[in-house]
Amino acid sequence: MTSPPDERLRVMPWWLVLVGLLLAVALGWWVLDSLLGEADRATQPDTRATLRVDAIRTGLTVVAGTGGGLALLLAARRQWISERAQRHQEAVAAQDQTHRERVQAHAEAVADAAQRHQERQAEAAEHDAAERRLTELYTRAVELLGSDNAAVRLGGLHALERLGQDNPGQRPTIVAVLCAYLRMPPADDPRETEVRRTAQRVLTRHLRADGDQFWPGVSLDLTGARLDGFDATGCTLVDADLTGAVCTGATRLTGATLRGRLSLGATFEELFLDGATGDAEIVLDGADVERASFDRADLGGVLSGRGATFGRATFRGTTFRETATFDTARFTDSATFREADFRAGLSMEHAVFGGYAGFRQARFADLAMFRFTEFGGEAWFEQARFENKGSFGRARFHGRARFGGATFARRPGVDQARASTAHAHVWPDGWHASPVDDDWLLLTEP
Incomplete structure (x- = not known):
C-alpha cells in the first residue's frame, strides 16, 4: 500500500515566537495586576504584604508556565519535524531502491531480449545452413538417380535412403521420389532390374515397424509402376x-498390417496376403491375378473384387469382417474359400468359376448372394453355415454340386437355378431338382 505524500514543510516565522512570548508576558502581567489589585484591598498591612508577595509569585508562575508550554510546543514541533524528515528520507530511499530495481530489471530484460535475439539469429542461421545442406544433398542424390550409369543410380538410391533416415521431415518427399522412379519406364539397361529391386527394398525396409529404420506415416503411390518381386x-x-x-514375380504382403485404402487393381503373376491384418479397404476391382493367396488373413475393411480375374485363388480360413464383393469376377482356375468366415455380406453375382469352387465349412453370417453365378467346375458347399439368407437365383452348376451337411437359417432362394444332368449332385434337404431337358435340371425350394 502506498503511503500518502507528506505535506510541504513550512518554516515558522520569527514573529510568531515573539508574539507567543508577548502573550505569555501580557498574561502574566494581567494575572499579576489582578492579584495585586485584590491584595491592595486588604485592611491589614501584614496581610496586604503577604498577598502582594503571593500575587507576584503567582504572576511569575503563570509567565513561567506559559513559557514552558510554549517551549514544549516548540519541542513537539521539532520532534514532529524530525519524524516527518525521517519518513521523507525513508520514502525517498524506498523510491530510489524501487527505481534502481526497475532499472536493473529493465537492463536484465534488455539483455535477455538481446540474448534471445542472438539465439534466434543463430538458430535461423543454423537452420538455413542445414536446409541448404539438405537441398544440396537431395539435389545431388536425385541427379545421381537420373544417371545413365546403373552403378551411379544405385548410389543415388542409397544417398536418398541415408538422407531420409537422418532427416524424418524429408521422408515423404524421398518416398515420393522413389515411387516416381518405379513409375517411370525401365531404362534400356540389363542392370536396371537390380536398380529397381533395390528401390523396392529401400521402400519396404522402412515400412516394417520393428526398429529405428521404420518410417511411419508415409504412403506409396505406385500407380502404373513396374514391380518385380515386390516383397x-x-x-x-x-x-x-x-x-x-x-x-512380375511374387508380390508378397504376407503378414502385412493394412491401413487406409489398399488399391490393387493391377496385374500380378502372384499375389500373397497370407496372414495379413488391418482395417484397410482393399480394392481389387479390375485386377488380373494369375495366382492369389489370402489364407488366414484377417481383413477388417471392405474387400471389393468387382470385375477382377483370378487364376488360382485361395482364401482358406480368411476372416472377412466387412462386406466382400466379387460381382462379375472370373476365377479361371480353382478357387478355395474353405473355412472362410464371412461376418458381413458376400456378393458374387454374375461371377464365373471356371474350375473348382470350394466353400467347405465356410460361415456366412449375413446375406450371401450367388445370383447368376456360373459354377463351371465342382461347387462344394459341404457343412457350410448360412446364418442369414443365401440366394442362388439363376445360378448355373455345370459341374458337380455338393451341399452335404450345409445348414440354412432361412429358406434359400434358388429361383430358376439350374444344374447339369451330367453329374450326380447332393442338394440340401428340401431342394428339388426336376429335368428341364436332357442337359439341365431346374432347382426349386420348398
Missing part, C-alpha cells in the same frame, strides 16, 4: 496405390 512382408502399409501396376 512387403510384415510391412505396415497406409494408403498404398498399385492401380494399373504390372507386378
Whole structure:
C-alpha cells in the first residue's frame, strides 16, 4: 500500500515566537495586576504584604508556565519535524531502491531480449545452413538417380535412403521420389532390374515397424509402376496405390498390417496376403491375378473384387469382417474359400468359376448372394453355415454340386437355378431338382 505524500514543510516565522512570548508576558502581567489589585484591598498591612508577595509569585508562575508550554510546543514541533524528515528520507530511499530495481530489471530484460535475439539469429542461421545442406544433398542424390550409369543410380538410391533416415521431415518427399522412379519406364539397361529391386527394398525396409529404420506415416503411390518381386512382408502399409501396376514375380504382403485404402487393381503373376491384418479397404476391382493367396488373413475393411480375374485363388480360413464383393469376377482356375468366415455380406453375382469352387465349412453370417453365378467346375458347399439368407437365383452348376451337411437359417432362394444332368449332385434337404431337358435340371425350394 502506498503511503500518502507528506505535506510541504513550512518554516515558522520569527514573529510568531515573539508574539507567543508577548502573550505569555501580557498574561502574566494581567494575572499579576489582578492579584495585586485584590491584595491592595486588604485592611491589614501584614496581610496586604503577604498577598502582594503571593500575587507576584503567582504572576511569575503563570509567565513561567506559559513559557514552558510554549517551549514544549516548540519541542513537539521539532520532534514532529524530525519524524516527518525521517519518513521523507525513508520514502525517498524506498523510491530510489524501487527505481534502481526497475532499472536493473529493465537492463536484465534488455539483455535477455538481446540474448534471445542472438539465439534466434543463430538458430535461423543454423537452420538455413542445414536446409541448404539438405537441398544440396537431395539435389545431388536425385541427379545421381537420373544417371545413365546403373552403378551411379544405385548410389543415388542409397544417398536418398541415408538422407531420409537422418532427416524424418524429408521422408515423404524421398518416398515420393522413389515411387516416381518405379513409375517411370525401365531404362534400356540389363542392370536396371537390380536398380529397381533395390528401390523396392529401400521402400519396404522402412515400412516394417520393428526398429529405428521404420518410417511411419508415409504412403506409396505406385500407380502404373513396374514391380518385380515386390516383397512387403510384415510391412505396415497406409494408403498404398498399385492401380494399373504390372507386378512380375511374387508380390508378397504376407503378414502385412493394412491401413487406409489398399488399391490393387493391377496385374500380378502372384499375389500373397497370407496372414495379413488391418482395417484397410482393399480394392481389387479390375485386377488380373494369375495366382492369389489370402489364407488366414484377417481383413477388417471392405474387400471389393468387382470385375477382377483370378487364376488360382485361395482364401482358406480368411476372416472377412466387412462386406466382400466379387460381382462379375472370373476365377479361371480353382478357387478355395474353405473355412472362410464371412461376418458381413458376400456378393458374387454374375461371377464365373471356371474350375473348382470350394466353400467347405465356410460361415456366412449375413446375406450371401450367388445370383447368376456360373459354377463351371465342382461347387462344394459341404457343412457350410448360412446364418442369414443365401440366394442362388439363376445360378448355373455345370459341374458337380455338393451341399452335404450345409445348414440354412432361412429358406434359400434358388429361383430358376439350374444344374447339369451330367453329374450326380447332393442338394440340401428340401431342394428339388426336376429335368428341364436332357442337359439341365431346374432347382426349386420348398
